[in-house]
Amino acid sequence: RTSLKIGMIPADGIGKEVLPAAQRVLEALGSAIPKPEFIPLLAGWGEFNKNGKALPEETIRVLKEECDSAMFGSVSSPSHKVAGYSSPIVALRKHLDLYANVRPVSSVPIPGQQQSFKCDMVIVRENTECLYIKQETISTNPDGSKIALATRQITSRASERIGKMAFEIALRRGQERLAAPKGKESWWKGEPKVTIVHKSNVLSVTDGLFRESVRSIKEGTDRYAGIKMEEQLVDSMVYRMFREPEIFDVAVAPNLYGDIISDGAAALVGSLGLVPSINAGDNFVMGEPVHGSAPDIEGKNIANPIASIRSAALVLSSLGYVEPAAKINAAVDAVLMEGTYLTPDLGGKSTTTEVTDAVLKRL
Numbered sequence: 001r002t003s004l005k006i007g008m009i010p011a012d013g014i015g016k017e018v019l020p021a022a023q024r025v026l027e028a029l030g031s032a033i034p035k036p037e038f039i040p041l042l043a044g045w046g047e048f049n050k051n052g053k054a055l056p057e058e059t060i061r062v063l064k065e066e067c068d069s070a071m072f073g074s075v076s077s078p079s080h081k082v083a084g085y086s087s088p089i090v091a092l093r094k095h096l097d098l099y100a101n102v103r104p105v106s107s108v109p110i111p112g113q114q115q116s117f118k119c120d121m122v123i124v125r126e127n128t129e130c131l132y133i134k135q136e137t138i139s140t141n142p143d144g145s146k147i148a149l150a151t152r153q154i155t156s157r158a159s160e161r162i163g164k165m166a167f168e169i170a171l172r173r174g175q176e177r178l179a180a181p182k183g184k185e186s187w188w189k190g191e192p193k194v195t196i197v198h199k200s201n202v203l204s205v206t207d208g209l210f211r212e213s214v215r216s217i218k219e220g221t222d223r224y225a226g227i228k229m230e231e232q233l234v235d236s237m238v239y240r241m242f243r244e245p246e247i248f249d250v251a252v253a254p255n256l257y258g259d260i261i262s263d264g265a266a267a268l269v270g271s272l273g274l275v276p277s278i279n280a281g282d283n284f285v286m287g288e289p290v291h292g293s294a295p296d297i298e299g300k301n302i303a304n305p306i307a308s309i310r311s312a313a314l315v316l317s318s319l320g321y322v323e324p325a326a327k328i329n330a331a332v333d334a335v336l337m338e339g340t341y342l343t344p345d346l347g348g349k350s351t352t353t354e355v356t357d358a359v360l361k362r363l
């Protein structure tokens with residue numbers, strides 16, 4: 001590669017403020033990566049209101065035909081039904097077959113934040129089905145009351161491939177821990193572990209299929225013999241994550257549970273503004289901060305850019321640029337641990353721009 005074509009889709013709200021931060025950091029890497037070329041692309045609620053399409057065909061075409069990867073900001077989807085509108089991020093994950101949403105959640109000691117625990121887990125969320133297929137109907141009973149129904153789709157194919165992704169990540173993390181240099185060892189002393197999150201005590205058919213499919217991945221090969229497999233019902237998963245987050249390594253979950261537990265895990269490590277993700281398929285990767293468009297703070301230049309910056313690092317490492325990605329993460333960690341430049345979500349007074357400048361200075 002001589003250049004890296006990255007589709008940039010800021011979409012709405014603070015997505016427009018945090019994506020430029022990621023861009024500045026990527027630009028600052030210089031010759032460590034192929035020269036990045038950023039292609040601005042439209043999508044979002046604002047775009048829908050302007051031109052009638054939340055995800056223009058041109059955006060999909062450019063992503064498919066011209067880009068090596070992409071970054072997505074956040075979309076302001078309304079909570080009520082709007083004719084003709086549907087979430088562009090959900091649609092993009094479908095169009096590009098980005099079947100996994102990989103969300104590393106790890107704690108860094110930040111001055112002023114009380115963290116009595118350590119957390120270094122990866123939530124692997126299935127990204128294409130479950131309730132997010134959005135097959136909902138509403139009808140009226142004879143007595144005039146209403147009934148709304150949603151279809152929840154779980155397939156063995158999607159569950160197996162997300163299961164495989166989870167075991168591969170656990171394998172890689174195990175190898176990385178073994179290879180960690182002295183002084184940088186992980187506190188994790190056990191074997192690599194995959195926790196299957198489900199609720200098949202109640203939803204024995206749908207969650208039962210998810211559970212069985214993920215289990216079959218480990219059971220079908222010796223490759224994952226060194227990885228422990230355990231299960232946690234989703235409600236007690238939330239409880240245990242808050243009580244003892246250090247016990248988790250990789251957690252794999254159907255779409256909705258994965259969405260919910262990762263927002264919860266973000267609270268553990270200090271802020272939603274810290275947690276990155278990638279939407280990954282077999283042929284494409286799109287970085288995206290876990291947070292939404294945060295209308296309560298938009299337009300003030302106080303959104304935490306770190307989730308977005310870390311998402312760019314995740315994209316780089318999944319494209320094989322592991323060293324430059326590690327450099328970004330080290331710069332981010334240094335800024336957090338120093339504690340001079342923190343946005344208000346972490347108790348600081350710095351702006352988005354100041355935190356980004358601080359990261360750039362430490363690159």
Ligand code: NAD
Pocket residue numbers: 014018073074075076077078089272273274290291292293294295296297302303304305307343345
């Ligand atoms: P949100 O993630 O936007 O915000 C939740 C809280 O976290 C808010 O108080 C917000 O200020 C704070 N926060 C989030 N990111 C932050 C950051 N980078 N820095 C500092 N504080 C941050 O969730 P919400 O309020 O439930 O949803 C708002 C909108 O975002 C809705 O329209 C929703 O549909 C959308 N949303 C989009 C995505 C996405 O783009 N994938 C994900 C979640 C929500």
Ligand code: K
Pocket residue numbers: 072073074075288289290291292
């Ligand atoms: K987002």
Ligand code: MN
Pocket residue numbers: 259260263290
């Ligand atoms: Mn979410």
